[in-house]
Amino acid sequence: MTWAPHVTVATVVEHDGRFLFVYEESDGRQVYNQPAGHLEPGETLIEAAVRETLEETRWQVRPTALLGIGLYTAPANGVTYLRHTFAAEALEEQTNRALDEGIIEPCWLSREELLAREDQWRSPMVLEAVDEYLSGQRYPLELFRPHQ
Known part of the structure; x- marks a missing residue:
């Protein structure tokens, strides 16, 4: 058996001291998470972050920096996630889109x-990402470059 982590992306979008989250159903629970999801074939990590944020929140965003890369193993199912978290600027809400x-x-x-909703976080990474953002931690997007 070959072990491989699930490659995921998430965005931290802040506006006037508030952060964009999704309230979602996951494993029979209602939880809060950053807009997040899996990398799909043929896309870059940055493209995945933009796509996932739009699909889950209706917000078109522009990633501005990498906040961090984390490794998390979910205790419920043992799946390991390699999460790339980006800071992003909210550009436009597309209110006619389905979630x-x-x-x-x-x-x-x-x-x-x-x-105040700690018992409803999807994982501890939810607060960690906000705190990384608030600490001023930023890495340039130029770290990500496609293979030539």
Whole structure:
């Protein structure tokens, strides 16, 4: 058996002290997460972050920096995720778009509002990503370059 982590992306989108989250169904629970999802064949990590954010929140975004790369093994199923978290700027909400299946609604929450919902985080990475953003941690997008 070959082990391979699931390659995922997430975006931290902040506006006026509030962060864009998705409230979604996951494994029979309703949870909060950053807009996030899996890398698909043929796309870059940055393209995946833009696509996932649009599909889950209706927001068109522009990634501005990499916040970090994390490795997380979900205790419920043992799956390991290699998560690339980006800071992104909100550009435009496309209100006529349908949300991905399983998404209840997008929402904007402050860090304090997120803390009050700790029992509903999809994983500990949810707060970690916000705190990475608030700490000013940023890495240039030029770290990602396609193979020539």
